[in-house]
Amino acid sequence: MSEIIVLDDVYDAVILIRKILSKKGHNVHTFTEEEEAVDFVRTHPVDLAILDIKLKKMSGIEVLAQMKKIAPGMRAIMLTGYPTVETAREAISLGANEYCVKPIDKNELEEKVSKVLGGDES
Amino acid sequence: MQNDMTAVAEQNRERGYLEIFQEVTRLISMVLDPQQVMDLVVRRLPELLEVDAATIRLLDAGTNTFVLGAAHGLSDQYLSRGGIDTRETMDMLMKGRPVAKTGVDVDPLYQHSAEAAREGIKSVLSLPIIFQGHIIGIMRLLTRKTRSFTPMEISFSMTLAEQIGVAISNGRLFKEMENQVDFLKEVHEISRLINSTLDLNIILQTIVDKLPKIMGMKACTIRLLQPETNQLELAAASGLSPEYLKRGSIRREDSIFQALKGEPVAVYDAPNDPRVQYHDAIRSEGIKSILAVPIKKGREIIGVMRLLTTEYHCFTASEVTFATAVAEESGSAILNALTFQKINLLFNQIEENERFLQAIMDALQDRIVVVDGKKHVVMVNRKFLQQENLAEKALLGRPYDLIIPWKIEGRQCPVGKVLATGKMCARTDHLTVNGHAQWLERSVFPIFDNEGRVEYAVETVRDITSQxxxxxxxxxxxxxxxxxxxxxxxxxxxxxxxxxALGTAQLLRDDLEKEEQRQEMDIILRNMQSMAELTKKMAAMTGFASKEYVGDTKIIEFH
Structure with a gap:
């Protein structure tokens, strides 16, 4: 069981991810506000952050940068509805483990999460 | 007896005079050239009159001085002593009176007594040579023994001198007439030559080459007044060394000054005459006499021509007239040539301007066509010819509408509009030439004549297709x-x-128990996945094509 946070400006999306990953036994915390998510990382141990790139105030890349400063060992999966080479390169350079394009399939999500967390375990 | 002897001696002397007179008359009737007359007289007279030497000097009307014509029995040194006799003697001679003197070698009043002593001269009889009441010269008879000339001898010598005067004058007259005939021919020839060309240099060189040869002189120069500075400048010369020609300005010389006033000036003794300068240069060049005549065109004096001799020369009236006539003839030819030069210069300038204008037009990368009021082509630039692959000859004078490749049927021609209204016109035309679309930016400007009518229209055409x-x-x-x-x-x-939606639907499907419900949920999932495919395509698209939809509406097809 892992501690996972999900940040997306679309509320339904974070609910869905929580449902899918909770069923896999993970402890999922959902956010639609960037500051709240960053604060959570500051105060709780987090194994994996699933971040949308398009957020309300900041970009997912900026949020990732802040979180990595607080918790360098934290894993991250970036989600985007509009992939660009630039955002992908930046996300990877900031330490993101996966870069997924929405709409992501339930099974694909489960696989990616398992792979990223598994990598941690290995 | 004594009387008888005296009478016989007298008779003999008179016979002797008669013989001498006859001999002199015979001699001088044999020749017509005045120089030959003088040479003959001075050579033969001493023997006949029992004197040692004789000289004849002629009056130079130009300077009112006597110049040596001929001499016999005297050294050159003595002859070149400067003055001839005392002022009193010269005054007497000018009055037509003979002067007999003895003891000239010791006469303290005679300024050349030393020279006379050196030469051994003791007595001198000076006689005026008179012709038609005018003094034309003097004859001097000189002896190395003291001799008193008797009144009879003096009177006889006066008669001889008069006879010589007639002979010299006749000779001069004949020579003049002969010269005048020759000169007339030569004036005609020179006139023919200089009027057969409009080349100023050829005209000037012909004159300076021909004239001294005809007149038997050494050299000739022509100086022309420069209109800009009003200074005389050497324009042509013959027979003179470069050093002499470069001796300096002669504009302050009296001879030039006089000639510029329109009067001919004859200088007999150029190495000493104050009316010319640079005596040293004149001497080293070997020049003795100079004739300067004005070059006139109508009343205007445009220059000075000078003729120079290497022998002392007394310029005759006909020589002066001839030189003046040639100078006048030259005046018209020179002026014609100068006018021609000016016209040529202007013509060259116009040609140069035209070339410059054409070069500018050719340098422009726009096509340019100039048409006249009748809409005929009068000028095109190189770009036009290159673009249309045409020769200029094939275009000039042809109607504009027939030669331009950018005509659009049904649209008013901007050139015609400018010619009609006088207002500039600019527009952009889109046309198809040889199957290719072309965009042309056309500007047409009017050029007006002095009365404000449109004389020409200039069209510049720029191909803006690439733009x-x-x-x-x-x-x-x-x-x-x-x-x-x-x-x-x-x-x-x-x-x-x-x-x-898709994720939630998938979760829901997992919870559905009935197969029928799951199949329905699959329909929802399949369609949502089609939508997902579409959004993926949209995110990954790089190009599109517009497709007709309904009416004016178009839809996009992604690539």
Whole structure:
């Protein structure tokens, strides 16, 4: 069981991810506000952050940068509805483990999460 | 007896005089050249009159001085002593009276007594040579023994001198007439030569080459007044060394001054005459006499011509007249040539300007056509000829409408409009030439004549097809960027809700127990996945094609 946070400006999306990953036994915390998510990382141990790139105030890349400063060992999966080479390169350079394009399939999500967390375990 | 002897001696002397007179008359009737008359007289007279030497000097009307004509029995040194006799003697001679003197070698009043002593001269009889009441010269008879000339001898010598005067004058007259005939021929020849060309240098060189040869002189120069500075400048010369010609300005010389006033000036003794300068240069060049005549065109004096001799020369009236006539003839030819030069210069300038204008027009990369009021082509530039692959000859004078490749049927011609209204016109035409679309920017400007009528129209045509294509491409690029941005935004906005809906539906399907419900849920999932495919395509698109839809509406097909 892992501690996972999900940040997306679309509320339904974070609910869905929580449902899918909770069923896999993970402890999922959902956010639609960037500051709240960053604060959570500051105060709780987090194994994996699933971040949308398009957020309300900041970009997912900026949020990732802040979180990595607080918790360098934290894993991250970036989600985007509009992939660009630039955002992908930046996300990877900031330490993101996966870069997924929405709409992501339930099974694909489960696989990616398992792979990223598994990598941690290995 | 004594009386008888005296009478016989007298008779003999008179017979002797008669014989001498006859001999002199015979001699001088044999020759016509005045120089020959003088030479003959001075050579033969001493023997006949029992004197040791004789000289004849002629009056130079130009300077009112006597110049040596001929001499016999005297050294050159004595002859070149300067003055001839005392002022009293010269005054007497000018009054037509003979003067007999003895003891000239010791006479303290005679300024050349030393020279006379050196030469051994003791007595001198000076006689005026008179012709028609005018003194034309003097004859001097000199002895090395003291001799008193008797009144009879003096009277006889006066008669001889008069006879010589007649002979010299006749000879001069004959020579003059002969010269005048020759000169007339030569004036005609020179006139023919200098009027057969308009080349100023050829005219001037012909004169300076021909004239001294005809007149038997050494050299000739022509100086012309420069209109800009009003200074005389050497224009042509013959028979003179470069050093002499470069001796300096002669504009302050009296001879030039006089000639510029329109009067001919004859200088007998150029090495000493104050009316000319640079005596040293004159001496080393060997020049003795100079004749300067004005070069006139009508009343205007345009220059000075000078003739120079290497022997002392007394310029005769006919020589002066001849030189003046040639100078006058030259005046018209020179002026004609100068006018021709000016016209030529102007013509060259006009040609140069035309070439410059053409060069500017040819350097321009726009095509230029100039038409006259009748809309006929009068000028095109190189770019036009190159573009149309035509020769200029094939275009000039032809109607504009027949030669231009950018005519559009049904549209008013801007050139015609400018010719009609006098107002400039600019427009952009889109036309198809040989199957290719072309954009031309055409500007037409009027050129007015002095009365304000449109005389010409100038059309410049710039091919802006590439510019237009670039603009078109830019628009297409901007349109594509806009579409891509829109598609990306739409895909992104759709993807999050689609992700939530699709994921939730998948979770729900797992909870469904009835097969029929699961099949229905699959229909929902399949369609949502089609939508997901579409948003993926939208996010990944790089180009599109517009497709006709209904009416004016178009839809996009992604690539």
């Amino acid at each position: 237009k294509s670039l603009e078109q491409e830019k628009i297409e690029r901007e349109k594509l960027a806009g579409v891509l941005e829109t598609a990306g935004t739409v895909a992104h906005e759709l993807n999050s809700p689609l992700f939530a």
